[in-house]
Amino acid sequence: MKSIKFILMLLFLCVLSTSLYAQKAKKTTTVKQKYGCSSEIPVAKMYIEDTTPGRGLADNYYLWDNGKIIYVKFLSGSKSLQDKVKTIAKEWEKYANIKFHFVEVGPSHIRINLDDKGGHNSLIGTMAISVPQDEKTMNFDTTDFKTYAAMYRTVLHEFGHAIGLLHEHYSPISGIHWNKEAVYRELKQTQGWTKEMVDVNLFQQYNVNYTNGTKYDPKSIMHYPVFARWTTDNYSVNWNNQLSEGDIALIKLLYPKDGERLNEAPRFTVSDYTNTRVVNSDVKQGISIYPSFNISTAGRPARVYFIAFFYDADGNPIMKDGTTYSISKIAATYKTAVLDVNQKLSANKSKFDEFELFIPYNELPVIKGKNNFQVEFRVYLIDDKELKILYQSKRSLFNFIKS
Numbered sequence: 001m002k003s004i005k006f007i008l009m010l011l012f013l014c015v016l017s018t019s020l021y022a023q024k025a026k027k028t029t030t031v032k033q034k035y036g037c038s039s040e041i042p043v044a045k046m047y048i049e050d051t052t053p054g055r056g057l058a059d060n061y062y063l064w065d066n067g068k069i070i071y072v073k074f075l076s077g078s079k080s081l082q083d084k085v086k087t088i089a090k091e092w093e094k095y096a097n098i099k100f101h102f103v104e105v106g107p108s109h110i111r112i113n114l115d116d117k118g119g120h121n122s123l124i125g126t127m128a129i130s131v132p133q134d135e136k137t138m139n140f141d142t143t144d145f146k147t148y149a150a151m152y153r154t155v156l157h158e159f160g161h162a163i164g165l166l167h168e169h170y171s172p173i174s175g176i177h178w179n180k181e182a183v184y185r186e187l188k189q190t191q192g193w194t195k196e197m198v199d200v201n202l203f204q205q206y207n208v209n210y211t212n213g214t215k216y217d218p219k220s221i222m223h224y225p226v227f228a229r230w231t232t233d234n235y236s237v238n239w240n241n242q243l244s245e246g247d248i249a250l251i252k253l254l255y256p257k258d259g260e261r262l263n264e265a266p267r268f269t270v271s272d273y274t275n276t277r278v279v280n281s282d283v284k285q286g287i288s289i290y291p292s293f294n295i296s297t298a299g300r301p302a303r304v305y306f307i308a309f310f311y312d313a314d315g316n317p318i319m320k321d322g323t324t325y326s327i328s329k330i331a332a333t334y335k336t337a338v339l340d341v342n343q344k345l346s347a348n349k350s351k352f353d354e355f356e357l358f359i360p361y362n363e364l365p366v367i368k369g370k371n372n373f374q375v376e377f378r379v380y381l382i383d384d385k386e387l388k389i390l391y392q393s394k395r396s397l398f399n400f401i402k403s
């Protein structure tokens with residue numbers, strides 16, 4: 001319960017936030033369809049130097065249980081459009097041992113917004129579980145559905161993310177020689193993407209932990225098109241319109257119809273977060289934080305960190321020293337534990353259940369009189385050298401009078 005002193009440098013690598021992807025892609029004449037899908041990649045990747053060749057990419061930490069029946073609900077869209085999306089999504093079921101069960105009422109794992117804006121995106125795999133039931137986890141911009149081919153490839157791609165697949169061009173052995181300046185320039189002009197969005201969506205590379213024995217596959221439905229003018233050697237990849245042999249091989253490995261998944265990662269999910277209760281105590285000379293959530297574990301045991309980060313009333317992070325921003329310097333407190341598999345744990349879901357994080361007054365800029373702070377609750381998983389974010393709450397404001 002002491003304040004955070006562990007190697008939070010790790011966390012520095014995982015500050016990709018949803019806002020990065022929130023910008024709407026603009027219409028373009030150069031790239032006819034909205035380029036790419038700006039899917040939210042909740043990565044917290046740790047680079048390890050590794051010369052082992054990488055291959056087809058999936059995030060094994062966010063895979064569903066093999067054999068999972070995944071409940072899917074539409075939040076909008078015409079019946080006929082919904083029916084088309086359903087039919088296309090089910091293409092994955094031919095090869096993967098999962099089922100998409102479409103429901104109209106009740107709880108769901110995946111929720112789809114069919115809209116005329118917002119681009120195409122989806123959360124990766126089980127990350128969707130942490131999202132409140134009234135919020136979407138996948139978006140389609142139907143203005144791109146002018147041809148069946150465009151709709152077909154887009155739906156397959158987003159459902160690929162929804163079952164845990166990553167962009168194929170992140171492969172460390174893609175060998176793509178990007179002309180980065182040309183890409184930054186064009187995507188800024190045509191899609192309104194910032195340099196950071198281009199870096200995240202195109203140029204990042206995953207390490208070998210994310211490979212599953214398949215080769216780099218330029219025909220993958222998960223590969224963005226790459227235009228020859230974007231590479232220094234005229235290498236290009238066209239729009240891929242269907243599942244490739246590589247996609248099929250990969251998904252069969254991840255969700256085998258007979259037998260067990262070979263490469264199991266710790267697959268933990270945080271759900272049902274409701275709020276973070278904050279209580280100050282002059283007796284304890286500090287602040288107790290009680291986040292309310294559930295956590296389920298599968299795959300393999302792993303260490304998790306439950307962390308509360310502190311911000312001022314305006315939302316600026318409270319830095320422990322200096323003014324240079326770094327997530328490892330934000331005032332914070334945490335608890336950590338190694339969790340075994342097949343557990344369903346609750347925190348602060350009943351009055352007997354006091355899961356407490358504590359920070360002493362002297363680690364925050366507490367003043368006499370009224371104090372206003374914001375707190376944000378996050379859950380991370382650490383497995384070997386990988387750091388994965390499992391949950392990030394919205395910030396909640398709290399105040400107290402210090403005598």
Ligand SMILES: [Zn+2]
Pocket residue numbers: 036037038039157161167
């Ligand atoms: Zn994508």
